[in-house]
Amino acid sequence: MLAYLLNLAILLGIAVILAWSLNVLIGYAGIFSVMHAVFYGVGAYVAAQFALHVSADFALATLAAMAVTGALAFLVSVPVLRVREEYFVVAAIGFQMVASTVFITWESATGGMGGLTGIPPARLLGFELVSPAAYLALTLVCTLACVLVLLALVRSPFGRALKALRDDETAAIALGKHPVMLRLVATTIGGAMAAIGGSLYAFYVSFVNPESFTLDYSVLLMAMVIIGGAGSLLGPVLGALFITVFPALLNFLQVPSSVLGPVQQIVYGMMIVLLMLFMPEGLVSAGKLLARRSK
Amino acid sequence: MSLELNELYKSFGGNQVIDGVTLEIEDRKVTSLVGPNGAGKTTLFNLVTGFVAADRGTVRFAGRSLDGLAPQAIKRHGLVRTFQNLRLFLDMTVHENVLVALESDLSVNFWSRANRAPAERVLRRVGLWDKRQQMAGELSYAERKFLSLARVLATGAPCLLLDEPAAGLDGPSLRLFHELVREFKDGGGTVLLIEHNLDIVRDVSDRIVFLDKGRIAAAGTPQEIFSNPVLGELYFGIRVGGARGEAAGHAAR
Numbered sequence: 001m002l003a004y005l006l007n008l009a010i011l012l013g014i015a016v017i018l019a020w021s022l023n024v025l026i027g028y029a030g031i032f033s034v035m036h037a038v039f040y041g042v043g044a045y046v047a048a049q050f051a052l053h054v055s056a057d058f059a060l061a062t063l064a065a066m067a068v069t070g071a072l073a074f075l076v077s078v079p080v081l082r083v084r085e086e087y088f089v090v091a092a093i094g095f096q097m098v099a100s101t102v103f104i105t106w107e108s109a110t111g112g113m114g115g116l117t118g119i120p121p122a123r124l125l126g127f128e129l130v131s132p133a134a135y136l137a138l139t140l141v142c143t144l145a146c147v148l149v150l151l152a153l154v155r156s157p158f159g160r161a162l163k164a165l166r167d168d169e170t171a172a173i174a175l176g177k178h179p180v181m182l183r184l185v186a187t188t189i190g191g192a193m194a195a196i197g198g199s200l201y202a203f204y205v206s207f208v209n210p211e212s213f214t215l216d217y218s219v220l221l222m223a224m225v226i227i228g229g230a231g232s233l234l235g236p237v238l239g240a241l242f243i244t245v246f247p248a249l250l251n252f253l254q255v256p257s258s259v260l261g262p263v264q265q266i267v268y269g270m271m272i273v274l275l276m277l278f279m280p281e282g283l284v285s286a287g288k289l290l291a292r293r294s295k
Numbered sequence: 296m297s298l299e300l301n302e303l304y305k306s307f308g309g310n311q312v313i314d315g316v317t318l319e320i321e322d323r324k325v326t327s328l329v330g331p332n333g334a335g336k337t338t339l340f341n342l343v344t345g346f347v348a349a350d351r352g353t354v355r356f357a358g359r360s361l362d363g364l365a366p367q368a369i370k371r372h373g374l375v376r377t378f379q380n381l382r383l384f385l386d387m388t389v390h391e392n393v394l395v396a397l398e399s400d401l402s403v404n405f406w407s408r409a410n411r412a413p414a415e416r417v418l419r420r421v422g423l424w425d426k427r428q429q430m431a432g433e434l435s436y437a438e439r440k441f442l443s444l445a446r447v448l449a450t451g452a453p454c455l456l457l458d459e460p461a462a463g464l465d466g467p468s469l470r471l472f473h474e475l476v477r478e479f480k481d482g483g484g485t486v487l488l489i490e491h492n493l494d495i496v497r498d499v500s501d502r503i504v505f506l507d508k509g510r511i512a513a514a515g516t517p518q519e520i521f522s523n524p525v526l527g528e529l530y531f532g533i534r535v536g537g538a539r540g541e542a543a544g545h546a547a548r
Contacts, residue, residue: 157398164384164395171382174344175396175450176370231386 006132010204012244013139014197017146019224019236021193024150026222027231028159029186030166031081035092036221038099039191041213043069043198045109048116048208058122058129058138058203065195073191074184081183096215103210115209122203135204142196150233153189162186166231223268227275229282238283243268297322298374298454298485303342303352305335305509312338313349314509320454325476325486327496329520330506331530336489337379339506340456343487344376345369356454375447376456379489381439385432389423389442390414392431396446417449421475437468444475454485461495473499497521505530 018040025031043065050061080091103110110116122129122138129135153159161182164172169179202208220243228239247264255263279285298320305313312335320326328336341347343354345366354361361369375396384392393414418424421441426434431442440460447455461472469492476486476499490496496503496517503520505513513519513526520526 157394160387160391160395160398163387163391167384167386168382170346171378171384172395173366174346174370174376174378174382175446176367177395178367 006136008248010136010139013143014200015240015244016143016237017197018194018221019240020146020150021190022221023225023230023236024186024190026225028162029183031183032089033092034089034218034222035096036194037213037217038096039069039073039194040198041103042072043195044202044208047199048119048202051119056120056123058124062196062199065199066192069195070188070192074188077184077187081180096218100214103213115207117207119202119206139200142200146193223272227271227282229284232284235282235284299355301353304350305338305342306350312509316511320487322485323483324501325480325488325499326502327488327490327500328504328506329496334506335509336506337458340376340458344374373453375450375452377443377447377458377460379458381443383431383439383442387431388428389431390427392442393418393445393449396449413449417445421445437464456487458489461490461492
């Protein structure tokens with residue numbers, strides 16, 4: 001049972017990092033990206049290749065993954081950010097599909113459908129992180145580092161400029177903001193942060209293949225942010241908690257595995273519809289609503 | 296630092312909205328644009344601030360051409376505008392709304408904390424310092440108007456383009472608005488104002504430009520414009536020759 005809970009906690013930590021990284025785009029920059037699993041995947045592949053061929057040092061592998069993924073996010077965003085709103089969503093889906101194909105077909109880099117196997121355990125400061133408890137500690141440190149960076153980011157002039165752009169682009173431009181530049185930086189940061197999640201995942205499961213980085217997972221990440229509440233630090237945590245713990249709960253309730261997938265999809269879909277109708281700001285706004293009702 | 300508009304033309308779908316406007320907005324003066332709805336006042340603002348490209352004509356500020364520049368570049372040249380519908384950042388605090396305006400020249404800057412003193416000074420001046428932690432969306436209409444004004448005042452830009460800043464304000468608020476414009480002008484600022492409240496226009500303007508169907512129908516001092524019998528009858532509702540030529544209302548609204 002303890003091993004199961006540790007596993008769940010590590011996966012939750014990774015999901016929180018991914019949801020936060022997507023929240024930089026959706027919540028702060030107003031970019032509805034449906035390609036975030038690509039950056040998660042590239043981060044995982046780069047960290048895996050680094051571990052297999054260079055060093056299993058987690059910090060170095062993660063930095064390499066962040067650099068490559070951040071650069072890719074920047075390069076992809078240059079053309080993609082030229083289109084707006086619904087066209088951006090379509091372009092992002094297109095990019096996700098291209099990337100999924102590349103993950104499958106570029107065998108020398110990704111191992112194709114078989115994936116990359118035999119990723120060695122992560123090493124940090126000379127220690128090999130073999131036990132789940134040690135890996136959970138590493139995940140928590142990464143999560144803490146991400147939240148500190150995000151706190152600094154949203155309270156910085158850059159964070160304010162992003163929020164201004166999200167709230168009213170015309171007014172932000174009138175006040176001198178450069179929308180394309182700001183969004184490029186936001187997508188680069190979001191991509192690089194997703195790579196931290198990818199690196200954690202690759203070292204944790206010691207195996208990566210394209211099935212973990214599909215369009216479905218991009219949509220699931222988006223659901224985490226929307227269900228939890230975009231534009232806040234707590235919202236994506238709640239969303240990640242819901243999306244990660246809910247399947248575990250179904251398992252616990254011994255829902256047959258044949259219907260597990262469809263039940264999850266139906267519940268996520270219903271949750272999003274109901275939240276949009278009654279709590280458009282996500283689960284994070286539940287506290288506010290309760291406070292208002294109690295007055 | 297004067298603003299010069301030379302032979303500006305703009306049409307939308309065959310409708311000539313701006314029709315050869317040539318105008319020099321004098322430095323350190325308040326110039327008001329008045330005229331009926333659809334006269335082209337806001338379109339002129341959009342042309343000057345780069346939100347709409349002119350079909351023909353040029354705009355120069357402080358001797359430099361603004362033609363073809365993006366709005367954010369025009370802001371960096373010292374021209375800042377407000378909007379008729381305010382366009383506040385409603386999900387940001389009052390303080391953040393002003394800080395964003397202050398930090399506008401650093402489009403990407405993670406670590407620099409702009410000098411917060413100007414934000415505090417401006418917010419205190421417009422009476423919103425005590426509400427600085429409130430969301431802009433929670434403010435009253437008049438407070439939103441002053442936040443919109445605070446945002447542009449905080450930029451330190453030498454030229455403000457204010458689109459109906461006094462609409463809907465009551466007596467004390469109008470007095471405060473008047474004081475703010477006067478202070479800005481006395482500090483060396485230039486204002487181009489669109490306003491339908493003719494009492495305010497008369498009180499704050501050094502010059503009034505009357506726009507009609509995209510053309511300048513008349514320009515002059517408030518006295519000259521308000522005593523023009525044709526304009527007075529047609530647009531201002533003023534009976535020239537009546538007791539102190541009183542305004543019969545805000546006919547141009």
